[in-house]
Amino acid sequence: MEIKTKRLVLKPLGVQYLNSVFQYASDFDTTKFMVYLPSETIEETLDFLQKAEKEWQKEKPAFYEFAILFDKKHIGAVSLYLDDSRTEGEFGWIIDKAYWNQGITTEAAKALFDFAVNHLHIKHFIAHCDAENTGSYRVMEKLGMKRTAINEGRKNRSSDENRREYQYELIIG
Template identity: 25%
Template structure:
């Protein structure tokens, strides 16, 4: 995995699907990213600590630092047709042995219910398994978020368990659902 991490530091990958380009997050995305994450419809499902949400520049620095450490790979999701940033899709908590990660995604509510989250997640899952050689990718979603559950199911992920809410989900009472996908299920 160390050789792959070095290549990622040298050149962050660009992934493409039919309607999307997934690329490195750029400073020009900071304001839209902040608006997306702080939108109440998104915020209730996003597991990001409130101290990171004080202003757009601080939030962007949080993501910039993740690129330096490569603990997480955050892909900016850009709509090809409009050429605009619409959300994130990430591989988070990359294990030191390169075998496991967690996928996460969020889109601006204006782009919900179009299959775009599924398309982005499938591209990132493929990258995780094919390029990074991960053996297993997990996901978590709120039991009160059936749209996110459908995304995970359409991507071939299987529900494994209920788990306690994650830190950073202020005021959330709903349980989280753990989904997993293994390389041999995906292909």
């Protein structure tokens, strides 16, 4: 499966991207606002990629992890995790910091949104981010999502402090 946009190709994320995923997933600047990152070892990254590959083999995956390719180079990932009823999807994304502020994450997220609506028939979308992650919540806003909650007690992996989290949602129809 491939999803193509003007500048990007989204492909199923798997072990063939191990080194490039580990590069951005272990970088503090790229992951400082994330709950489950940074990756501490390449083995941890490999385990995640093997799970993503296994999920892609299912008839109805519970989550979709796509590699973002820009000029044929793997630079990040965009994901959609479905609830048990398969009517709600939660977005996630990460992109190598060398590619920030170029609209790439928004372009990839919009492509995944279109896939989710047109092929998975998802009507309710949700996303979360650290309240200081301006880039991430701006992507949510560009997708048409609205802030619906401000939560306390977020724990990012790179910090011991309690953080504030924004929740965004979009309901279609």
